[in-house]
Amino acid sequence: MSRDLILAPSILSADFARLADEIAEVEPAVQWLHVDVMDGHYVPNVTIGPVVVEHLRKATSLPFDTHLMITDPRTYAPQFVAAGSESVTFHPEVDDDPLDLIDRLHEMGARVGVSIKPAQPLSMVEELLPHVDLLLVMTVEPGFGGQSFMPEVLPKVREAAAWREANGASFRLEVDGGISVDTVGQAVAAGADTFVAGSAVFGAPDRVAAAEGILSAARAARPDG
Numbered sequence: 001m002s003r004d005l006i007l008a009p010s011i012l013s014a015d016f017a018r019l020a021d022e023i024a025e026v027e028p029a030v031q032w033l034h035v036d037v038m039d040g041h042y043v044p045n046v047t048i049g050p051v052v053v054e055h056l057r058k059a060t061s062l063p064f065d066t067h068l069m070i071t072d073p074r075t076y077a078p079q080f081v082a083a084g085s086e087s088v089t090f091h092p093e094v095d096d097d098p099l100d101l102i103d104r105l106h107e108m109g110a111r112v113g114v115s116i117k118p119a120q121p122l123s124m125v126e127e128l129l130p131h132v133d134l135l136l137v138m139t140v141e142p143g144f145g146g147q148s149f150m151p152e153v154l155p156k157v158r159e160a161a162a163w164r165e166a167n168g169a170s171f172r173l174e175v176d177g178g179i180s181v182d183t184v185g186q187a188v189a190a191g192a193d194t195f196v197a198g199s200a201v202f203g204a205p206d207r208v209a210a211a212e213g214i215l216s217a218a219r220a221a222r223p224d225g
Contacts, residue, residue, distance in 0.1 A: 001067050003045055003193040003216045003221060004031075004171065004193070005193055005194075005195070005215060006031040006032055006172070006186075006193065006194040006195070006203075007009065007029075007030045007031060007032070007195050007197060007211055007214055007215050007218075007221075008030065008031065008032035008033060008034040008065045008194065008195065008196050008197075009026050009030055009033060009034060009196075009198065009201040009202060009207075009211065010034040010035075010036055010176075010196050010197065010198035010201075010202075011023065011033060011034065011035060011036075011045060011056075011202075012034075012036040012198055013146070013198030013199045013201070013202040013203060014202045015134060015202075016208055017099065017106060017179065017202050018024070019052075019059075020056065020059040020060075020160075021085060022202060022207075023056065023059060023060050023062070024059070024060070024201075025200060025207050025208070026207045026208065027062060027075070028201070028208055029080035029207070029208040029212050029215075030191045030201075030211050031062070031063075032062060032063045032064070032087075032194075033060065033062045033063070033064055033065065033086070034055055034064040034065045034066075034067065034176070034196045034198075035048070035064050035065065035066040035067065035080075035085065036067055037049070037066060037067065037068045037070060037076075037080070038070065038142075038143065039069070039070035039071060039072075041070065041071045042069050042071045042091065042094065042142075043142050043143035043144075044143055045143050045144055046225030048163070049055070049079075050076070050079040050082070050083035051083070053080055053083040053084050053085055053140045054083040054084060055065065055085030056084075056108075056194060057083065057158075058176075060076025063086040063087060064085040064086055064087065064187055065085075065086075065087045065089070065174075065196075066080050066085040066087060066088045066151055067089045067113075067115065067136060067176070067178065067196075068080070068088060068089065068091070069091065069142045070090075070188075071092065071094050072094070073088075073090035073091070073095055073101060074095055074101055077101065077105055078104065078105065078108060078155075079169055080103060080160070081108045081109070081110045081127065082108075084142060085110065085148075086110060086111060087110060087111035087112070087113060087133070088105055088110050088112060088113070088114065088147070089114065089134060089136050089174075090113075090114065091114070091116075091117070092114045092124075092125060092128060093113050093124065094119075098114065098118050098128060099127075099128060099131060102114075102128065102131050102132060103131075104112060111133040111134060111174065112131075112132050112133055113132055113133060113134030113135060113136050113171075113172075113174070114128050114129075114132050114134075114135060115135075115136035115137075115138060116135075116136075116156075117138050117141065117142060117143075118138055118139070118140070118141060118150055118152070118153050121156070122156055122159050122160055123165065126163070129163065129164070129171060130167070131170060132171050133170075133171055133172065134171055134173075134174055134194070135160055135171050135172070135173055135174065136174045136176055136196075136203050137153060137156055137160060137173070137174070137176075137192075138153070138175075138176055138177055139153045139154075139157075139175050139176060139177035139178055139179070140178055141177075142177075146199045147177055147178055148178050148199065149177060149178025149179065149180070149183040149186075150177065150178065151183075151186060153175075154186060154187070154190045156177045157173065157175060157187065157190035157191055157192055157193055158190045160173055160190025160191065161190065161192075162172055162191070163193075172193055172194045173191055173192050173193055173194065174192065174193075174194035174195070174196065175192045175194070175195055175196065175223060176195075176196035177196070177221045179197040179200060179214070180194045180197060180200035181210075181213045181214050181217045182216065183215050184197075184217050184218045184221070185218065185220065185221035186216050186221075187218075188218050188221035188222055195214065195218065197211075197214055201214070202215060224225045
């Protein structure tokens with residue numbers, strides 16, 4: 001099944017002093033906004049909390065694709081949904097009952113994703129895949145923006161795409177880390193349909209042109225064009 005391609009620029013790479021303006025600048029060219037949440041425990045960095053999402057919700061109608069790189073998603077995921085995140089992705093190994101958390105977030109009306117780091121196998125989340133809306137495969141080690149794409153993760157993306165096809169699943173397959181006009185084609189060829197790009201968009205002088213360039217490269221890499 002051919003899925004629409006989605007680009008979700010990460011606001012982690014935006015200017016935090018003028019986030020609303022930065023979002024307005026990219027809004028015409030993208031489908032989602034990616035919100036990286038880090039707690040200084042699961043990863044060695046601290047970013048933002050639900051209050052920032054709550055305020056940004058007033059500045060844009062774009063869906064927030066929120067990635068929780070934290071040790072306590074059970075406490076904070078519902079808070080991000082309540083603040084305005086349409087989609088919340090968490091790392092299931094930190095929760096005692098991830099399926100219960102998925103169900104709870106679905107009951108709140110959110111899309112729910114699970115994520116795996118580069119060294120983690122697909123088998124770690126396989127039993128959850130029939131229940132989620134998104135699988136996020138990290139193509140860098142989570143924790144910091146601006147890292148280089150890890151092509152050695154692509155076989156896992158292909159494995160996830162093959163699993164989705166074989167099992168008639170409908171989850172989106174997202175990649176995050178080092179995505180740019182030069183790397184997005186590899187991710188598309190492996191089966192990804194949703195792309196997080198940070199510095200490749202917000203670090204460009206023309207953010208709309210950068211976003212459009214990444215999406216054009218993604219479309220060009222699809223077998224069906």
